[in-house]
Amino acid sequence: MLLAGVVPKGEAFLEQLQKRDSVLIADQLRYGFKLEGVAAGTELALPDWSRFTGDTLVLVQNWQLDTLKGGKKASKYDIRGYVTLAAFEEGEYVLPPVSVRVKEPGRAEADTLVFDPQVLQVKTMPVDTTTFVVHDIKGQIRYPLTFKELIPWIGLLLGLAGLVMTAVYLVKRRRSAQLEAASKDPAYIVALRQLEHWRSEKYWAPEKQKQFYSGITDTLRAYMADRFGIDAQEMTTAEIFAALKDSPELTPELYGNAKELFETADFVKFAKHVAPDEYNRKAIPEAVGFVMGTYKEDPQEENKEAQ
Numbered sequence: 001m002l003l004a005g006v007v008p009k010g011e012a013f014l015e016q017l018q019k020r021d022s023v024l025i026a027d028q029l030r031y032g033f034k035l036e037g038v039a040a041g042t043e044l045a046l047p048d049w050s051r052f053t054g055d056t057l058v059l060v061q062n063w064q065l066d067t068l069k070g071g072k073k074a075s076k077y078d079i080r081g082y083v084t085l086a087a088f089e090e091g092e093y094v095l096p097p098v099s100v101r102v103k104e105p106g107r108a109e110a111d112t113l114v115f116d117p118q119v120l121q122v123k124t125m126p127v128d129t130t131t132f133v134v135h136d137i138k139g140q141i142r143y144p145l146t147f148k149e150l151i152p153w154i155g156l157l158l159g160l161a162g163l164v165m166t167a168v169y170l171v172k173r174r175r176s177a178q179l180e181a182a183s184k185d186p187a188y189i190v191a192l193r194q195l196e197h198w199r200s201e202k203y204w205a206p207e208k209q210k211q212f213y214s215g216i217t218d219t220l221r222a223y224m225a226d227r228f229g230i231d232a233q234e235m236t237t238a239e240i241f242a243a244l245k246d247s248p249e250l251t252p253e254l255y256g257n258a259k260e261l262f263e264t265a266d267f268v269k270f271a272k273h274v275a276p277d278e279y280n281r282k283a284i285p286e287a288v289g290f291v292m293g294t295y296k297e298d299p300q301e302e303n304k305e306a307q
Helices: 147-183 185-198 206-228 238-246 252-270 279-293 299-306
Strands: 003-010 013-016 028-039 044-045 059-070 076-087 091-094 099-101 111-116 120-123
Touching: 003 120, 028 059, 028 099, 028 111, 091 299, 185 206, 185 279, 206 238, 206 252, 206 279, 238 252
Parallel strands: 003 111
Antiparallel strands: 013 028, 028 076, 044 099, 059 076, 091 120, 099 111
C-alpha cells in the first residue's frame, strides 16, 4: 500500500449493533468505511484485521461489503465495508485507521484510501459498593408446564391405554370363546331341550300349528346340520332327504318317519293344511326318536364324522 498514492478519505464509521448510549463489555460494533460513486469494475483490497485484535478486542467477523446504491447494470455504486468487533475488557481502545486499496478500471496504479481511526470507550455496569450485597448463584429457572406442552404426552398415554384395553378385551374374548366352546352342549342335548318346549297340546290349535311344526322342523334342521354335516337349514325337504338317503346310520323307519314329519310340516306352513290330532300327537315323539336313534355321545367323534 505504501507504493501507491495515499488519499485521506475522512473518518471511519463506528456503529453499535445494540443501540445504546454507551458501549458495554461484549457489545458488538461495526467499524469500517463508506465510498460513494465507485465505478463499476473497481478492484478493492482490504487488510486482514485478525492481526489488529487479541484477547480483549476480538474480531467477531472479518470484512463484509454492502452495496448501498446501484444495481447489476449501474455504472456507479455506493459501497460500505466493515468488520465486526467486540471488546471484553473495560477501557479505551484506539482503533487502527482503515486502509482500502482501490484500483479503478483503466488505471495502471492503485490508490490507498485512508480513513481516520475511531476511539472506542467500553464501560461496565456501575455497581453501588455501599448497597451491594453478594448473593449465592441462583439455580436454573424452572418454568411451570403448560397444558399445551402436556397435550402430546396426554395423547401418548391415552394411546397406550387404548392399546392395553384392546389387548385385554381380545384376550378375554378369546378365553370366553374357548370356555364357551368347551362348555357347549352336544347337538342332541340342545335338540331334545328345544323339542321339549313344543310338547304341549296348546300348539295343536289350527292357528298355532304353523308355529308348532316350524319349531320342530327348525330344531331338526339344526341337529341334522351338526350331526350329518349338511346345510339343512338352507335346503328344502326334498334336498335334505336326498342327502340323507344313503346314510348308513339311518334305518328305513327313522328315515321314513322324519320325511313324513317334514312333508306334513310343509303342508301346514305353505298350503294352509290343518293336521289332524293323530299327526300332532306323534310329531314330537317321532322328532325325539330321530334324535335318539342317530346321536353319538362323544361330540368330538360327531365332529370328525361331520367333517
